[in-house]
Amino acid sequence: MAQKVLIHGATGETGGDILDGLMADGSFEIAALVRPQSLQKPATKSLKSRGVKVVVSDLVNQDVEEIADLLAGYDTVISAVATTAQLDQLKLVDAAAKAGIKRFIPCGFTSVSPPGGVMTLIRTEKEKIHERIWYHHLPYTIIDSGTWYQISFPSLPSGKVDYAFMGDGNTIVADGNAPNLMVDKRDIGRLTARIIKDNRTLNKRVFLHADVLTQNEIWAIMERKSGEKIEAKHATHDELIAKMHTARAACTKSPSDPRLRFAAISAEYMVCKYVRQDNNPQNARYLGYIDTRELYPDFEPKTFSAFVDELLAGQAKKLYRDKFEFMQKKST
Amino acid sequence: MAQKVLIHGATGETGGDILDGLMADGSFEIAALVRPQSLQKPATKSLKSRGVKVVVSDLVNQDVEEIADLLAGYDTVISAVATTAQLDQLKLVDAAAKAGIKRFIPCGFTSVSPPGGVMTLIRTEKEKIHERIWYHHLPYTIIDSGTWYQISFPSLPSGKVDYAFMGDGNTIVADGNAPNLMVDKRDIGRLTARIIKDNRTLNKRVFLHADVLTQNEIWAIMERKSGEKIEAKHATHDELIAKMHTARAACTKSPSDPRLRFAAISAEYMVCKYVRQDNNPQNARYLGYIDTRELYPDFEPKTFSAFVDELLAGQAKKLYRDKFEFMQKKST
Incomplete structure (x- = not known):
């Protein structure tokens, strides 16, 4: 049975690459979480024309139970959202835990750096999402990438x-x-397709680079x-x-x-x-990341x-x- | 050459067990970091009588350069301090980084739980110390233990x-x-002696239990x-x-x-x-810890x-x- 994947942010700069990578892989049943106000946008219509199921959800106004109902039945949720929308994921994590999602990919996809005050605008809020994931014991993979x-x-x-x-x-x-x-940012999608089919990456931090x-x-x-x-x-x-x-x-x-x-x-x-x-392989390993170059030598x-x-x-x-x-x- | 270890908090409840464990191991050259106001205490005198070198330092009033000078030449610094003194370690970490300490063991030694608001009084401040360690790229091992x-x-x-x-x-x-x-809390010391001689535990979280x-x-x-x-x-x-x-x-x-x-x-x-x-082996692995039972099957x-x-x-x-x-x- 195909792995069912729901992408939050599929029309964004990184989410789009992830969608492309997953579609190219061909083994997934893919849906996109879309805000009601984005339903009529060309980008959303383009999703539909590519055969992506559109799931309408309003993370800001819906409650966790409603969102959990929409998430039920998906194996994997991937989040790739703007730097200004990171905290919207808190409710998504709560809902994913309630829905029994088997793997949650929080919006990482940034270069390697330590938590705690180095990348205050990019990483600090992402860490709040990680903490919420761990709070729920929710299975996850954190994916960061080279520049x-x-x-x-x-x-x-x-x-x-x-x-x-x-x-x-x-x-x-x-x-x-x-x-x-x-x-190459397009490889983020191709590698994400590998990562979410790989049990070795479950509950781990992974970094990818060429x-x-x-x-x-x-x-x-x-x-x-x-x-x-x-x-x-x-x-x-x-x-x-x-x-x-x-x-x-x-x-x-x-x-x-x-x-x-x-x-x-x-x-x-x-x-x-x-x-x-910070953004080098030695520091990534020091911070607990595993390397997709080692996981996928054939890639x-x-x-x-x-x-x-x-x-x-x-x-x-x-x-x-x-x-x-x-x-x-x-x-x- | 014997590994030179400096213990911060050697007269405390956990630090005392660590000192005992390291002394029983017999392969370390051990010193204890002691506050000037504790020099005349029986516990400090007892350290000296057991052959432990006493290094006097005032983390609150000394600056980082002075503390770094005291730390220079030690391979490993182990910190085991009261829950109310966790943030004193910030300066100790800064000094350890400056002194080129090869492994810093922050005050962990608590049961397994996730960062971020579960154990607000025990873990939240410890996480600040971890972040400071990563900030400096300082080699480390985080050790937590069963109850x-x-x-x-x-x-x-x-x-x-x-x-x-x-x-x-x-x-x-x-x-x-x-x-x-x-x-058994006494095993924390015996296992810490193993952990700090083991390259597999460098830059890792480790949990120990019986x-x-x-x-x-x-x-x-x-x-x-x-x-x-x-x-x-x-x-x-x-x-x-x-x-x-x-x-x-x-x-x-x-x-x-x-x-x-x-x-x-x-x-x-x-x-x-x-x-x-939270305090079970599955969750420990989920949170990225490795298990001393697997590292030291002979223990x-x-x-x-x-x-x-x-x-x-x-x-x-x-x-x-x-x-x-x-x-x-x-x-x-």
Whole structure:
């Protein structure tokens, strides 16, 4: 019998990749949890046209019993929601426990970092969800991933990759040699399909990645493939830390401003990846994660080099296209 | 070369067992971190007479650099401190990271429960210490244990075991069949000696126990060995939960009252052990712990039965003798 999977956030940036990965796998019976107000959106209609069952639920206004009734009969619930909607999962966890869900995948899907005040905007609320899972003894898998290729390349002098560029510029941190877990975001879906069929990952933290790359290595690949010379800005560790504190303070002052929130998240990521160097395989193991490269040695992840080929051919996807226009670099 | 171990809290109830276990092992070079104001106490003098090096440090008033200088050269730091002194460990962790300590054992040594609001008085502050450890990428082992035999036996009508009794009476919860991890507290020391020599436990959570026993099994052993019939009180799950909420509220209102604090801790333990049933091997594994029974199959833990023999022979130790007189049942 096919494993029945319900995805919360299937039309989002990560949820969409997960849906694609599960559909490509072909062995799942897939449904998507959709808010009543999203029923008429093109993204929801597109789900239906792809054969995904739409389950309508309003996590904010429905009570746990009602949500549990909707969840009953599913084996697995996967949550992939916006950073601002993390706490909506509390009720979803309560309902999943009540419905006897066999595996709950909370919204992880971020780079490796420790709980407790390092990634205050990205991880702190996710930890609240983990605690609720453990409170209920609910079977789970926490999945985190390397940084996406899609947000990790520098722009080129020609402007050729600006169509897909997002980020805060071509900044090399310190000597540019901090190693970071990296992955093509589309592989998150392909690997999630493996993970939820695997008993070894039950009640575990799992990290997935394709490569471990430094900024210098990324730059070198981009220069070699494009034939362009990239002008880099430089930042020291202290400058990044100062920038993070400033960005956090601004975000705290105006928490509903998405631009300030994004700036603070970016600044925390920079410190985490390049100053603290949390996002690497050694630290992932230290924090109790198991490695999909070891679990699935036959899995061939998309390489950064192959992604750059797509990018230079104009075939990469612009992320968060509709949501955060301010995040996109305008072509000049 | 002998592993150099520094114990913080070596004169305490758990720290004393750890010191005994490490000394019995014989392979360690042991020192104890002692506050200046405790230097003249009999317990400190006793440390010296047993050949333990005393390192004087004032965690409250010294800065991290000074403490790090004292810690330099030790391989392992073990912390076992009172529930009210948990946050003193923050500075100790900072100093251990600065001194390059190879393994830090934070004050765990409590029964298995999830982080996040179940054991608010026992575990919540311990989690802050874990987060600080991970913040520093400091190598660590978190050790938790089964409930001590020493606090888990009912009193007898004859009054024979009152000399060592502590707790809130002979209450059987629900049907009395909730299984709980249990251990002789002296084995915590013997097993800690194994754990800190074992690379498999580095950067892991470990739980130790000897038996898994229900209240009914404990009662049966006590009745069989004593020849006495034990009168039990009974409590339902709902009664225990209500009692916990009342005790927590009283403790929150008067946080410095040790009697109210002890009552609230006890009430949380009761709910955790008998209602939620967190303290068992399945849940320990679910929460990511590894089992010393599997790591050390040759280790022969003291059995509950053997402990009861000691207890009935008048040879058990009265715990927290000097500290909490209100916790001891007066012989009648």
